[in-house]
Amino acid sequence: MKRFLVVILSVMMIVFLFNSCAKKVKTVPETTKVEQVEEQAPKVDKPQLTEEEIFLQKSLDDINKEGNLKKINFDFDKYSIREDMKGILHSNADWLLKHQTVVVSIAGHCDERGTVEYNMALGEKRAEAAMNYLLNLGISADRMKIVSFGKNKPLVKGIDEDTHFQNRRDEFIIVKK
């Protein structure tokens, strides 16, 4: 055993000596070549977000600002859906069918010409009219809430008919996405 160790050690000594001798002899050749250090970035595709994922990344405020759900307006003292507003409700319904997670609050508003009390009830009727229309277009009831603001939140100030028309409205506010 001892002899075996001595042999190993002497071999290692020889190898070591030989190595150091060789280094001393070697010379590094002069060169002007510049090694370009570069790293190739791995080619990984950023996965495309689905429309739904993009949608979920936005805040409720941002989504509401985009105005995907359009307002509808009403006739004076009326809460039936005007013919020319039905198209808007259809496109609102299409958008809601595409975004199944969305819960919408339908807010009914009135112009300033009625009384506060009666307009509270009228605003609710207007919100209810839109909700019923959307129900018929396949939007489930648990995705819709209604609220009446009567004449407490006019959109525009003024006394002409155009102002009144703009204020007699249902707004569709996304409250959950």
Next chain:
Amino acid sequence: MIKNNRIVLMALLFLIIFTSGISGQEEIKVRITEGIPMIPIALPQFDYTDNSLVNDRVIKELYETIWNDLEYSRVFKLIPRQYFTYIGKLDHENISFKDWESVQARVLITGKVEISEGDRIIFNVKVYEVSTGNIIFKRNFGARKEFIRLIAHRTSDEMMKHFGEKPYFTSKVVFVSNRDRNKEIYIMDYDGGRQKRITFNDYIDLMPSWSKNGENLMFTTYKRGFPDLVKFNLYSGRTDMISSGGVNYRADWSNEDNKLVYTSSKKNQNAEIYVREMDSGREKRLTFNRIIDSSPCWSPNGKEIAFTSQRTGTPQIHIMDEDGTNVRRVTYEGTYHDNAAWSPDGSRIAYVSRIEGRFDIYVLNIKNNTITKLTEMAGRNENPGWSPDSRHLMFTSNRTGSYQLYSIDYNGQNLTKLTRKGENLMPKWQKVD
């Protein structure tokens, strides 16, 4: 004989006319106030015992406030001040009642103001019957100077009590104002004095009304995003949810404070009238249909309810019994009526009517079925409410460009503007026994 028959026939006809129609209420307590002469009163300047009061606005404010209260009452008539110059300076110890009789005063009010410690004053008031020189009453009111208007109103209330009238000068009016940007609840004295904000919630608060004891308010708040009806205790600040789901508004407490009538759409997304027993919380729905029923108010005896209903196509005032039966239509002229308010003496119903886009306040006299138009061609006039003695009304009008509160007599006289800051709506006068 023929003449006699005609008289009988006429009498019968009258009977039929007056007993039919909507005047079929029972137990209307009608105090006949029209035509009774007002009591002439002399109110000479008050004396003061301390020279530091010579230029103090306190005395002037005390005097003017009592003067205005008594004049407002329409119970008393104040003898014009210039008549007092015919009479020598008032000697409190030795009043010459003959002099006061000569200017036709029936009642003499004398007052002395003293300074007590610190910022306090004492008002010593004596009221005499001029013809006999007897004291009708005397009182000493003490308070800090800042409560000078309260002393004045207390004095005026004593006058009312001693002459068999409702003492309403210390009563409060609750209303809605946006003077601090958001629509919140405020209270003030009946004359617009001492206006004070009550709610600080930054949500829309609407349509406040009083409990009879004056401790609680009922109003609609959008605190949760929806128009809920809440009860608010003015002294503890405690808020209790009364009704939620859909719209909930225009609550009116019965005269005994035990029942509440209000508008709600909680069950079917359609405004209906509900009555709630305040102790048990039990509720009864009174209207059942797909059209709008709203804005209820009690008759003073609690047996009937006036409300707005669209059941004939347009909003009209109706009356029903407290159980929802026996519905009668009250208004016919015009296509838009709302805001029914039953006078505390039961004799009249005030409401608003929109005719050609103009809102004005009308008063229906139930006794004789006559209608008086209270406001005319001056802006929009809405939210009428009665004074405790049924002689005055308060309402909101935008006649000056913005909505402000006004007081007016039941016959359209003595219009007074009460607010100036921001827009002010929906006044409701506290009840007084």
